[in-house]
Amino acid sequence: MRAPPLIAGNWKKFGRLADLAELDRLAAAFGAKAAVQIVLCLPATLLAMGAARARGAIALGAQDCDARSDGAHTGDISAAMMADAGAEFVILGHSERRRDHGETNETVAAKAKAALAAGLTPIICVGETLEDRQAGRAEAVVVGQAIASLPLEGAGQCVLAYEPVWAIGTGLTPSASDIEAMHHAVKSALAARFAGAWDGRVLYGGSVNPKNAEEIFRVAGVDGALVGAASLKSAEFGAIIRSHPLYEAN
Ligand code: PGA
Numbered sequence: 001m002r003a004p005p006l007i008a009g010n011w012k013k014f015g016r017l018a019d020l021a022e023l024d025r026l027a028a029a030f031g032a033k034a035a036v037q038i039v040l041c042l043p044a045t046l047l048a049m050g051a052a053r054a055r056g057a058i059a060l061g062a063q064d065c066d067a068r069s070d071g072a073h074t075g076d077i078s079a080a081m082m083a084d085a086g087a088e089f090v091i092l093g094h095s096e097r098r099r100d101h102g103e104t105n106e107t108v109a110a111k112a113k114a115a116l117a118a119g120l121t122p123i124i125c126v127g128e129t130l131e132d133r134q135a136g137r138a139e140a141v142v143v144g145q146a147i148a149s150l151p152l153e154g155a156g157q158c159v160l161a162y163e164p165v166w167a168i169g170t171g172l173t174p175s176a177s178d179i180e181a182m183h184h185a186v187k188s189a190l191a192a193r194f195a196g197a198w199d200g201r202v203l204y205g206g207s208v209n210p211k212n213a214e215e216i217f218r219v220a221g222v223d224g225a226l227v228g229a230a231s232l233k234s235a236e237f238g239a240i241i242r243s244h245p246l247y248e249a250n
Contacts (some may be wrong), residue, residue, distance in 0.1 A: 002042045003201055005177070005217070006159060006224035007241050008039040008061060008123060009231025010091060010205075015043050020053050023233035027057035037224075039089050040231065042121075044077055046126055051086020061089030061123065064097055068111035079118035089185040090115045091226070092199035093149050094125045095165045113151040113159055123159045123226065124149050125205070126186075130166035138164075142182060155194050160202045161226040162186060167206025167229060170250030176219050210239035217244045 011019075023040060030038055037154050041061035042050045050060055062085075066076035082090055092115065093108035099120030112122040126145040128138040142162060148156055162182055169174050174182070183202050188200040216222060224244075231237045241247060 001197075002105060003223075004035055004037045005244060005246055006037045006039060006203060007203055007244065008041060008089065008091075008161075008203065008224070008226050009237050010041045010063065010226055010228050011043060011232060012063070012096070013043060014232055015046055016127050017046065017049060019232075020046060020050055022232070022234040022237075023050055023053055023058065026238065027054050029234070029238055030241060031057035031082060036241060036244050039123075039239060040237075041089065041091050044082070044085070047082065047085035054086075056084055059088045060086050061091060062081060062087040062120070063091045063094070065090050065092070065111055065115055065118075065120070067107065067114045068220075069114070071216040079114045079120055082115075083118045083120055083168070089123055089159075090120045091123045091125065091161075093145075095127055095163060095168060105145055108149040109151045112149070113154070116151065116154040116157060121159060122180055123161050123203070125161045125163050125226070126163070127165050127168075128208070133166070139185045143185055145184050146190060150190070150198075155190070156198050156199055156200055159223075160189060160190075160200060160201055163205035163206045163226060167209070171207050173207050173212060173216070173221065176215060179216065179219045180221055183219070187221060210236055210242060210243065213240040214243040214245070 039059045062082040065079040097103045115122045128141045134139045199225035203224045203226045208225045208227045209230045
């Protein structure tokens with residue numbers, strides 16, 4: 001069976017305990033809507049408490065994990081710890097981590113391997129810079145990142161998120177035809193690379209909001225969205241979820 005569309009929120013480095021009231025509202029509103037899978041990726045500090053509050057109605061994700069297992073690595077959090085705290089997903093290789101922490105495709109692939117071993121579903125982010133796009137190499141860059149960031153084993157269990165760096169937090173989005181072309185390029189390349197064994201979901205991310213979400217969801221090859229700023233408030237995130245063509249109210 002084809003996996004359902006996935007709409008994932010990414011709170012980034014925002015959120016205090018009091019903000020879990022937003023999660024309560026989401027869980028109350030969207031508990032049983034199986035046609036669209038909803039995930040909220042919380043800061044690590046809120047995961048365990050969030051899991052107690054979400055009670056399975058909304059799946060939770062972490063925003064990163066260490067590639068190594070538990071050990072003497074001060075300040076790092078292993079994939080198994082994230083899973084223990086209640087995460088089912090983990091965002092990996094977000095462009096902010098590639099930029100702020102120098103994460104390479106190889107780092108991301110190693111983290112994805114650890115995440116899979118801990119039972120987490122990695123949401124692996126890839127995306128071109130504006131410079132790449134203007135130079136006409138966006139597809140080559142994104143396909144290259146996708147192939148090198150997926151772990152060799154278990155690639156088919158990973159979700160990819162195409163997030164143009166220039167679209168994140170800027171209010172800018174690529175045209176529908178550019179999104180379609182990129183999703184098609186990535187899916188064909190991965191099917192070829194993994195000998196047809198790759199049939200995973202590819203999300204779009206970057207300035208998704210309640211106004212543009214439906215148009216983006218209707219683009220061929222788009223299997224959902226990764227939403228940053230607009231996921232912080234349940235009203236906005238909820239409006240994005242409801243705008244998915246497969247979403248059905250109870
Ligand atoms: P944005 O962020 O929706 O705020 O642009 C998306 C992301 O970085 O995942």
